[in-house]
Amino acid sequence: MGIIGAGKIGSAIISGLNGCFHEDIEIIASGRSDSTLRNIEKLGGRPTRSNTEVVSTSDLIFLSVKPYHFPTVVADVPPDVWGGKTVVSIMAGVRLRTLRELLPGAKVFRAMPNINALVQMSATAVAPSEMAGSDEGLLVGKALACLGSVRWVSEELLDVWTGLVGSGPAFLAEVIDALVLGAVATGMRRDVAYEAVLDVMLGTAKLLKSREGKHLLELRDEVTTPAGTTIEGLKTLEREGVKAGLIGVVEAAVRRSKEIGEEIDTSVMRAAKNGGN
Numbered sequence: 001m002g003i004i005g006a007g008k009i010g011s012a013i014i015s016g017l018n019g020c021f022h023e024d025i026e027i028i029a030s031g032r033s034d035s036t037l038r039n040i041e042k043l044g045g046r047p048t049r050s051n052t053e054v055v056s057t058s059d060l061i062f063l064s065v066k067p068y069h070f071p072t073v074v075a076d077v078p079p080d081v082w083g084g085k086t087v088v089s090i091m092a093g094v095r096l097r098t099l100r101e102l103l104p105g106a107k108v109f110r111a112m113p114n115i116n117a118l119v120q121m122s123a124t125a126v127a128p129s130e131m132a133g134s135d136e137g138l139l140v141g142k143a144l145a146c147l148g149s150v151r152w153v154s155e156e157l158l159d160v161w162t163g164l165v166g167s168g169p170a171f172l173a174e175v176i177d178a179l180v181l182g183a184v185a186t187g188m189r190r191d192v193a194y195e196a197v198l199d200v201m202l203g204t205a206k207l208l209k210s211r212e213g214k215h216l217l218e219l220r221d222e223v224t225t226p227a228g229t230t231i232e233g234l235k236t237l238e239r240e241g242v243k244a245g246l247i248g249v250v251e252a253a254v255r256r257s258k259e260i261g262e263e264i265d266t267s268v269m270r271a272a273k274n275g276g277n
């Protein structure tokens, strides 16, 4: 398996794939700087500066460079080398039709993981959903499962996914910080409050996942005692418009994700046609 661009997310992919398969797999990964190449070796991959070597020696290739570097990869690798390869692009914004045009003969997929791949807890979406059951789709699904959960979606949903799931860790970090500050304001030490909030988040997520088929607000009602503490907090949450604010946060992120997608795709195609410049 090959990884083109072993940066933050590419490194997480190398770590996730390593040891995840029963059969022996070799992971070859590319980067440009010495530090990236050293990091690939440290993670158990075979480092190279040659993207052509990555493509020619791999059946499955992850494309994890920044979108604006993609045209240089296209210029680097002779077009016939892509033929018959399975390629998973995790680059935000670059559309399947663009990938198909620039990587002739390759079977292309787009996936959107999030940074939680670093702890094998990514929520990854992959398109196109109609390829899920093909031989290539099964391989892609198996490899992405090494990073966390995998959902097959239509390509249009990837922009929504980027706004919700890609940006989600940042939004939740803010929510966590707000809850911690609430505890600090009422006399708890920050480090104690932080650990407590993380445990509440993890525990609540696990409990909700275990209650398949039940609406999540049933849990809220179960812990809301008449005239108790929870209802006082919930009244403030409503009064301050917290829920409406969070709905707006996701809407804004998804809107921006769609705008950026269009911009990226157009500029990648233009640069690739100009030989990577």
Ligand SMILES: NC(=O)c1ccc[n+]([C@@H]2O[C@H](COP(=O)([O-])OP(=O)(O)OC[C@H]3O[C@@H](n4cnc5c(N)ncnc54)[C@H](OP(=O)(O)O)[C@@H]3O)[C@@H](O)[C@H]2O)c1
Pocket (backbone or CB within 6 Å): 004, 005, 006, 007, 008, 009, 010, 030, 031, 032, 033, 034, 036, 037, 051, 064, 065, 066, 067, 069, 072, 073, 090, 091, 092, 112, 113, 114, 115, 166
């Ligand atoms: N970070 C996330 O949470 C996240 C989540 C989902 C998707 N993504 C997508 O993943 C991609 C990478 O994001 P990132 O945050 O991991 O970026 P990053 O840390 O900057 O990594 C990009 C890597 O690409 C390498 N690179 C650049 N040009 C190259 C070339 N021509 N050939 C081979 N390698 C090359 C760089 O190597 P050098 O450092 O040696 O130059 C760097 O290691 C982006 O397209 C982004 O949209 C990121």
